[in-house]
Amino acid sequence: MSDTIKDRTFDVIVIGSGISGGWAAKEFCEKGLKTLVLERGRDVKHIQDYPTTSKMPWEFEHRGKLPLEVTKANPVVSKCYAFGEATDHFFVKDNEHPYVQEKPFDWIRGYQVGGKSLLWARQTQRWSDFDFEGPARDGFAIDWPIRYKDLAPWYSHVEKFAGIAGDKDGIPQLPDSDSLPGFPLNIMEKHFKQTVEKAYPGRFVISGRCAHLSQPQQVHFDQGRGKCLNRTICERGCPFGGYFSSNASTIPWAAKTGNLTLRPDSVVHSVLYDEQKGRASGVRVIDNKTKDAIDFYAKVIFVNAAALNTNLILLNSKSDRFPNGLGNDNGLLGKYVAFHNYRARVSGEYEGLSEWTTEGRRPTSGYIPRFRNVAKQETDFLRGYAAGFGASRNVESSKEGFGLPLKQSLLNPKIQTWKVGSHMMGETIPKESNYVALDNKKDDWDMPQLKISMDYDDNDEKMVKDYLEQMTQMFEKAGFTNIKTNDSKQAPGLDIHEMGGVRMGHDPKTSLLNKWNQMHLCKNVFVTDGACMTSTATQNPSLTYMALTARAADFAVSELKKGNI
Amino acid sequence: MERRRALKYLFVITAGTAILPSCRQQESKSSILLKHMKVSLEEEKTLAELAETIIPASATPGAKDTYAHLFALRMLDDCYEKEDQQAFSNGLKALDGMVKEKHGTTFLKASAAQRAQVLTALEKKEAPEEVLAFYKLVKNLTIQGYLTSKPVMGDIFHYELVPGRYHGATPVKTVILQA
Numbered sequence: 001m002s003d004t005i006k007d008r009t010f011d012v013i014v015i016g017s018g019i020s021g022g023w024a025a026k027e028f029c030e031k032g033l034k035t036l037v038l039e040r041g042r043d044v045k046h047i048q049d050y051p052t053t054s055k056m057p058w059e060f061e062h063r064g065k066l067p068l069e070v071t072k073a074n075p076v077v078s079k080c081y082a083f084g085e086a087t088d089h090f091f092v093k094d095n096e097h098p099y100v101q102e103k104p105f106d107w108i109r110g111y112q113v114g115g116k117s118l119l120w121a122r123q124t125q126r127w128s129d130f131d132f133e134g135p136a137r138d139g140f141a142i143d144w145p146i147r148y149k150d151l152a153p154w155y156s157h158v159e160k161f162a163g164i165a166g167d168k169d170g171i172p173q174l175p176d177s178d179s180l181p182g183f184p185l186n187i188m189e190k191h192f193k194q195t196v197e198k199a200y201p202g203r204f205v206i207s208g209r210c211a212h213l214s215q216p217q218q219v220h221f222d223q224g225r226g227k228c229l230n231r232t233i234c235e236r237g238c239p240f241g242g243y244f245s246s247n248a249s250t251i252p253w254a255a256k257t258g259n260l261t262l263r264p265d266s267v268v269h270s271v272l273y274d275e276q277k278g279r280a281s282g283v284r285v286i287d288n289k290t291k292d293a294i295d296f297y298a299k300v301i302f303v304n305a306a307a308l309n310t311n312l313i314l315l316n317s318k319s320d321r322f323p324n325g326l327g328n329d330n331g332l333l334g335k336y337v338a339f340h341n342y343r344a345r346v347s348g349e350y351e352g353l354s355e356w357t358t359e360g361r362r363p364t365s366g367y368i369p370r371f372r373n374v375a376k377q378e379t380d381f382l383r384g385y386a387a388g389f390g391a392s393r394n395v396e397s398s399k400e401g402f403g404l405p406l407k408q409s410l411l412n413p414k415i416q417t418w419k420v421g422s423h424m425m426g427e428t429i430p431k432e433s434n435y436v437a438l439d440n441k442k443d444d445w446d447m448p449q450l451k452i453s454m455d456y457d458d459n460d461e462k463m464v465k466d467y468l469e470q471m472t473q474m475f476e477k478a479g480f481t482n483i484k485t486n487d488s489k490q491a492p493g494l495d496i497h498e499m500g501g502v503r504m505g506h507d508p509k510t511s512l513l514n515k516w517n518q519m520h521l522c523k524n525v526f527v528t529d530g531a532c533m534t535s536t537a538t539q540n541p542s543l544t545y546m547a548l549t550a551r552a553a554d555f556a557v558s559e560l561k562k563g564n565i
Numbered sequence: 566m567e568r569r570r571a572l573k574y575l576f577v578i579t580a581g582t583a584i585l586p587s588c589r590q591q592e593s594k595s596s597i598l599l600k601h602m603k604v605s606l607e608e609e610k611t612l613a614e615l616a617e618t619i620i621p622a623s624a625t626p627g628a629k630d631t632y633a634h635l636f637a638l639r640m641l642d643d644c645y646e647k648e649d650q651q652a653f654s655n656g657l658k659a660l661d662g663m664v665k666e667k668h669g670t671t672f673l674k675a676s677a678a679q680r681a682q683v684l685t686a687l688e689k690k691e692a693p694e695e696v697l698a699f700y701k702l703v704k705n706l707t708i709q710g711y712l713t714s715k716p717v718m719g720d721i722f723h724y725e726l727v728p729g730r731y732h733g734a735t736p737v738k739t740v741i742l743q744a
Contacts, residue, residue: 056726058715063636067643186733229729357737360730395742399708402619402684410712411625411721413742 005297010036010261011560013283013298015268015313018115020529020545021304022246022254023158025262027553029254033560036296037251038266038285040305041111044090044118046224046247050237052086060085079494080108082119087235090118100439102453106493107308113264114247115306116496117542119235122211122243122363124164124543125386126155126175130374131537134427138373138382141336141430142505144534145515148175154547162244162546163220165228165364166209174206174369174539180214182207187356188391188418189366195478202374203474205389208367211244211543223249232361243363265289267445270317271301271326271525279524279565280326286445300524300556300565303502304549307530311337311436311501312450314527327512327521335435336503337454338536340495341385341426344464344487346471348480350391350418357393357415365390368422370538372466381462385426386538387471391418420480424467427538428492429459430500454492497541499533517552524565528552597635599642602650608657611673612637615660616707618680626716628707636710637703649702656699663696 011033014024021037028035043049057063064085071078074094083091092109099107110116129148136143156178167182185193185207193205212228213220220226225241225248234243241248254260265288272295274281282297303310311334317326325333365388372384397413400406434455438448468485475483492498505511508520517532519525528549530541559565595604604612616628616637628634641653660683664672667686668679675683686692687700711717718724722742 054726056715056719057713057724058718061639062644063709063713065640065644068645069643183731184733189733229727230731231727233726355737356734357740359732359735359740360728362731362733399704401688402704403621403681404623407620407623407625407627410620410708411717415737415740415742 008282008295009297010034011298012036012300012302012556013038013296014302014304015283016115016304016306016309016529017113017246017251017262018110018304018306018529019117019120019246019542020549021115021302022117022250023546023549024302024304024528024553025254025260026161026250027550028557029257029259031553031557032257032259033557034259034261035254036261036263036298037254038268038283038296039113039115039262039264040267040288041113041115041264043262043264044112044114044237044247046241046245046252047237047239049247050239051089053233053236053239055086055236076106076493077108079106079490080496081494082235083108086233087119090235090237096444098441098443099449100441100451102451103455104491105452105454106491107452107498108493108496109306109309113251113262114245117245118237118247120245120496120542121540122234123367123540124159124162124166124177124209124211125367125369125539126177127151127537127539127544128173128175130173130370131535131539134383134537135535138377140382141535142503142507142510145504145506145511150515151544151547151551154551155543157550158543158546160217161219162211162249163213163216163225164209164543165212165214167207169204169206171204171206171369173371173374174204177209177543179209180217182209183212183214183362183364185366186358186391188350188353188420189389191350191353192366192389192391192420192474192478196368196474199477200371200474203368203371205366205368208364208388210364212363213242223253225249228363230361230363232363234363266294267447268305268313269293269445269447270313271303272297273317273319273321273326273522275319275321278321280522286447288445291445299560300526302549302553302556303525303527303531304529307498307501307533308337308436308450308452310527310529310531312438312447314502314531315436315438316448322521326525327519329521330509330512332432332503332510333512334437334501335432336430337434337436337498337500338428338430338533339454339492339499340497340536340538341428341456341460341463341492342423342495343426343460343490344424344467344485345421346468346475346483346485347419347421348475348483350420350478350480352479353418370427372470379462379466381459381466382429383427383459383463384538385424385463385467387422387424387467389420389422391420393418420475422471422475424464424471425495425538425540426460426463426467427536429457430503430535431457436501454498456492497530497536499530499536499541502527502531503534504532505534516555517548518555523559526552526556595638597638599638601647602638602642602654604638604654607673609634609638611657611661611671612703614673614680615703618677618684619704619707620711625721628711631711631714631716633707633710633714636714637706640706640710641702652695652698653702656695656702659693659696660699663692
């Protein structure tokens with residue numbers, strides 16, 4: 001095999017093949033650019049590499065539970081709700097990829113082609129200007145350099161291709177998606193919706209918009225994807241492509257153009273900086289298997305390694321010009337990282353509507369958009385929280401006794417009373433004291449380990465308290481009983497919504513990226529994954545990463561054409 | 566003739582010595598490979614009969630038909646702490662001790678009526694603590710294994726991997742859950 005510099009030169013290098021990297025690959029390949037996608041993990045091909053996708057429950061030796069040996073060896077990832085016997089092959093194991101927890105942080109990772117897009121919860125809510133204007137209005141972090149109107153067409157662009165199921169709700173703080181029909185709320189959730197919307201003007205209960213093909217269009221059939229068939233075992237990988245993932249959608253789409261080179265097992269060490277030209281020249285990779293260093297070159301580099309790993313790569317990209325990491329003259333790289341506060345839950349029961357139940361399964365549930373401090377500041381904490389809401393009836397049987405009476409009971413289960421539950425998704429305030437940095441310890445690829453230092457603050461504590469109070473009141477108004485509140489006090493991380501560290505902003509003195517996700521100080525490097533986020537809002541962030549990526553790729557292509565980069 | 570007989574004996578002896586230890590080993594081990602626990606075939610059979618007494622076969626499958634007892638062993642061996650595994654082993658022995666005291670036999674050799682009497686006592690919590698804890702563990706795992714087995718979850722309840730639908734308001738009276 002020849003190995004000349006020419007063979008290792010591309011128009012664009014995309015670091016990472018997850019939800020945002022996949023979008024970068026698709027956009028560049030479609031526009032005719034030779035694109036190299038580097039993925040640190042193994043290849044996962046749609047369908048053929050989903051080993052558990054069609055297994056029946058009884059085909060799992062432990063019925064979904066992982067052996068104690070696995071959970072004890074992996075205390076962090078074992079806390080993740082989606083980590084189990086059917087999915088453990090898609091998660092990073094603690095001991096294989098150590099990191100330093102200066103403060104407790106449960107870092108959930110998926111190192112493979114597709115990254116965590118195989119595993120995500122697939123909730124896709126748009127941001128509004130109430131979110132983009134948040135930092136400026138409330139005086140925290142820095143002003144976002146973009147507004148909703150900048151991103152709206154790109155939301156539409158990614159929604160139409162990915163396929164988003166959702167209703168037209170007309171809620172100012174949660175703009176409608178360019179969507180396929182939504183999955184319905186059930187009769188119990190509708191009762192809650194009516195109660196809440198009547199008793200609390202400005203509060204809404206809607207069906208959570210999600211990246212599922214409720215009614216596939218031609219563009220989805222062209223991707224080889226079909227209708228979501230309500231299996232709700234999505235984390236195994238979907239054989240129908242019913243939900244959006246890089247594996248089912250953007251990566252094969254990019255590959256079809258003939259412009260994609262996908263290189264799995266490529267651990268990115270750093271972005272290479274050319275001192276003479278004053279720009280990045282390429283990317284240094286450590287081959288996952290041989291541990292050899294190999295350099296690749298391109299005109300444009302997109303860093304989409306997932307929020308914290310993007311920080312790690314840029315911090316490790318040291319040169320004479322940038323001794324503290326690429327583009328990091330202001331020393332802010334790695335700082336102002338934030339996450340979503342998922343600590344609190346409320347549950348209850350409802351005795352009414354007993355003649356009704358549900359049938360089949362549904363890949364989403366109810367969603368309550370942020371209602372606190374939306375139009376103006378009204379509480380003793382900044383910002384607010386969105387919440388999930390769901391209602392269902394369990395089917396159970398008495399386990400009393402033994403013999404034929406027990407058997408009779410087991411084989412004739414009864415529909416139980418309605419159970420309702422809600423969980424909070426709180427905005428956290430990015431702060432300089434929450435940061436990631438390089439540690440002196442190295443990993444097996446001779447890369448510095450990432451040191452993570454993130455914590456809750458007083459604002460988060462007040463928000464948890466308010467969520468528990470407000471949700472309890474709303475539950476009481478709806479006639480729910482046996483209401484229980486819970487604050488898990490879980491460490492940051494399990495929300496899997498870590499963001500920031502390479503934030504966007506107007507000013508190179510206070511930010512790393514401009515309004516096009518372009519590095520202020522290294523114009524041919526773009527960061528469009530969670531690392532670019534200036535603030536966190538309350539919405540599940542992946543849709544926004546996708547839209548930002550498509551927008552930035554479009555800009556990068558026009559800049560390339562103009563000869564600006 | 567003498568030589569032939571001698572050869573024959575020699576064959577029997579060598580074959581016998583070759584076979585005997587493996588026979589003995591087979592008899593002392595459970596039918597599934599366990600990593601952490603030592604369970605004899607005798608104990609496995611006792612567990613199977615206990616599971617079958619909890620959920621007997623009738624027109625529909627019983628615990629043994631669904632291998633619920635082997636599921637219980639697999640779960641105990643892989644997913645439970647050492648103390649739980651020890652409590653299982655001790656409890657199983659204590660159960661036989663209890664049966665011997667009351668009925669002068671083992672659970673395995675006891676009649677169906679005697680086994681039922683033992684479980685009636687266990688359900689009433691009239692037994693030593695370690696037997697009760699053991700019974701609770703085995704009963705829960707047996708029920709779990711039974712309800713999630715193919716014969717029950719698949720063939721009786723018709724579990725759907727691919728429902729293809731969600732109805733948010735279905736009258737309860739139209740839902741058929743029975744076997």
